[in-house]
Amino acid sequence: MKPIYLDYSATTPVKQEVLDAMIPYFTEKFGNPSSLYGIGFASKDAIELARSQVAALIGAEDREIYFTSGGTEADNWAVIGAARSRKNKGNHIITTKIEHHALLHTCKALEKEGFVVTYLDVDDNGIVDPAQVKNAITDQTILISVMFANNEIGTLQPIAEIGAIAKENGILFHSDGVQALGNVDIDVRSAGVDMMSMSAHKIYGPKGIGALYIRKGVVIENILFGGGQENKRRAGTENLTGIVGFGKAAELAGKNLNDHIKQVRDLRNYFLEQIRSRIDDISVNGDLEKRLPGNLNLIFNYVEGEALLLHLDIRGICASTGSACSSASFSPSHVLSAMGLPLEKVYSSLRFTVGDFTTKEDLDLVVASLVEIVSKLRELSPFDKDHRMQSTQVLR
């Protein structure tokens, strides 16, 4: 049974064209890009092609793209690199409560180095208020980091507004663009970002490769030291095949962007309609308009998300309770909590993300399964609305 995959935000399969582009660089064109001979130069050329493909997707110049081992390293580098390089100017960082752990845990680490971090709230719809960003600025503020799009609820943040505020105040602005890339038309200039994190495995490229856009002229400290790769800013033998794959994936994403967005959004909306018409007592987390096209985050009241996931898995359906990296850690979503959702609703939430390989037939099958599973789990639940027990009274 081929699984029905509805977790494109966690990771995507590598597209065949992407893999085909990578293959020669494993066994034949395997030269070290720093080597002074034919196959070394060929590798270098392949990397530069990929750099321009990624740059084109976000309206950047080639030399503003620095390859990293993924979105996590890009986030770490942007925040740690910016903070350490500006510690003489100030020690204050502004970010939000709904960032990815790659950002939040990095900020926690910086707090131990003496930096002070403001974690902004979001509204009930999961959106940051630019006015709050502005109010949080002090004369110590050296960095603002707000994600382009959230990974759990898919909400798009007002990046251009925040970018303008950052610029007005002469503060560096970083955005985690991992989820937005390939799903939103991004132009780093009009967005006003100084740095932006990206990851290939969210856009049908391989895992373990990402990039940080650093606007030209912006200097931040390195976090990995060694050889002079990536214009002396990121040491380590280049992940040649990963970079080639990322480049190809970026090219495809750029070419198909509008179609992809429309197709995925239509499917997502169809899915929601079907669920709404067949299952009662559900609701959507986060703004439905300012949202990634493929994302759906739903509350199935009275039903625990992980049990739901497990039943779906038995039927070969892949979904998520939130970000993949915390799925296995069983802690309540910090994003949903930040939106003010009561704990039992947090635990009843599930994320579905549709993508390029999703079909309507898949979604119909999933809806049928959901109907069955949700009713079964509600029978099992002490929280059924007809049942006397009130959740809020017991969950401490």
Added chain:
Amino acid sequence: MKPIYLDYSATTPVKQEVLDAMIPYFTEKFGNPSSLYGIGFASKDAIELARSQVAALIGAEDREIYFTSGGTEADNWAVIGAARSRKNKGNHIITTKIEHHALLHTCKALEKEGFVVTYLDVDDNGIVDPAQVKNAITDQTILISVMFANNEIGTLQPIAEIGAIAKENGILFHSDGVQALGNVDIDVRSAGVDMMSMSAHKIYGPKGIGALYIRKGVVIENILFGGGQENKRRAGTENLTGIVGFGKAAELAGKNLNDHIKQVRDLRNYFLEQIRSRIDDISVNGDLEKRLPGNLNLIFNYVEGEALLLHLDIRGICASTGSACSSASFSPSHVLSAMGLPLEKVYSSLRFTVGDFTTKEDLDLVVASLVEIVSKLRELSPFDKDHRMQSTQVLR
């Protein structure tokens, strides 16, 4: 014309079996290893298999292996992580002048944080003296880092002796094992190392994936923050295909280790004999016995290495003036300089490394080319031994 590749120390081609093992994890079994469904668990299982394959190659336990984005990150993590976590105990680090830049530049970065680093000399043969390590220890010493095998001259260092000294003195011991892995029979217990860096692309695995062995019980700070991957010690969505490939490459390396060593050493020795018998005025850099089996680092007197490289490249022959990451930076080898070699000999040095796909016929062709090129370049050289000009007089 298929190139003749004699630069296996710079990087290796991915073996077909390794690539075959990786392929399914790009397009089908692409699940995020942290996800709570079938293809996520399958990814997790694949990673754990790879972990045990790598562990087996060095006599470690599975849980002592932490995957990183390469040898560079492993070196950075070991040194930065160890130093920062022990800064209350002391601020002194001991290493050598012949380490890879991934180690040396990391130490330079730590110096800016207030750590004091002793860079030990090596003898004329490129080998560190354990007695010097011992003498360098102060009550502030928190870390010793000495590479297993050097990447330029291939010399094997007395790791077990140094490990014993480190243990006696209760000091953490790290070794950069990137070049030794798969070329030397490594047992981390008898070597007495607390941490060891590895990289897949030196053992016929893919680029952009490596690992740090951390002996159980040893705690060092993390350098990348985010999700709870790698037992909460290395954040970031796992490079699934890279890890699978590394595992397979490690398995193959372990299975063939003795044959590989013998075959490669015989070829290397044959190559040296042929060169010696057909070209005069050459010599070998570094000890010939305590040496990686495939490494040959030669001085072609009166001839500049890069010009030699270029002529070889024209003939489709791939070699190197030293480490790949500094080839492109045109600075004299810090390793050869540390051995006390005069500058003109440093500039006349070339590294050849033979590997699993090298044949005797290849080597015969290379020798023939070398004879021709060296004689041509010597005609061109102002340093010919019959020529009046003395190099030492002019090179300042």
Added chain:
Amino acid sequence: MGMYNEKVMDHFTNPRNVGTLEDSNAIGTFGSPVCGDMMEISLKIENNVIVDAKFRTFGCGSAIASSSVATEMVKGKTLEEALKLTNQNFVDELGGLPGAKIHCSVLSEQAIKTAIYKYAKENGLDLPGLEGFDPDAEFDHDEE
């Protein structure tokens, strides 16, 4: 390979004794603040023996599976015997749970204790195994 063995999956997909006993004379509910799990167990006690048991659980796979085996295991036991049951017994009966999921089985142990505690209180019983037990006190949960 999934997270759970076959027996766990069986109890998860076909949980035994689901619901609330109509003629229950001992109901206990327990919520674990860490997992967001919640269990209600209803027992029918006759002559110091648990003759029937049903449950409702809001929780993950291991919470549901341990609830299911727990209801099976308490049936036919005296109150004293039932009070001796620990979450480890449920885990063992299930043939093991993943390390990170062991704690979910505590839910069932605590819900059973709570039901018996209430029953004992109402009936003026003084049972060994209930000393110091207070279902309304904060539940100290080890985070791993």
Added chain:
Amino acid sequence: MGMYNEKVMDHFTNPRNVGTLEDSNAIGTFGSPVCGDMMEISLKIENNVIVDAKFRTFGCGSAIASSSVATEMVKGKTLEEALKLTNQNFVDELGGLPGAKIHCSVLSEQAIKTAIYKYAKENGLDLPGLEGFDPDAEFDHDEE
């Protein structure tokens, strides 16, 4: 794609004017401490005109190629004209060099100047373009 264009590769693989002129009356050598490069140029000067030139170079591809074009370019030039040649002229003649390799062409400019300087000194000439030039002084090299 390699590092060098076709013209550079041509001068590298078939360097013109290799060797030391038997009847040279002006020899200059110059070594660049950064690259470890070394060039010797021998000129034959008649009536203030360079009528022949040969070179030997220890250096990388761009050092050899620029030496080769340099010897071609100085031939037939007056001393004054030759002194006006800069490394940029050699780079241009070669159709460009990679940025990191531009500095290697300085070697040829300096070797030519050194040869003419010595010739001028021996022959008591006072040439414009040699003011302040001292081949024995430390060569300040910009590291990029």
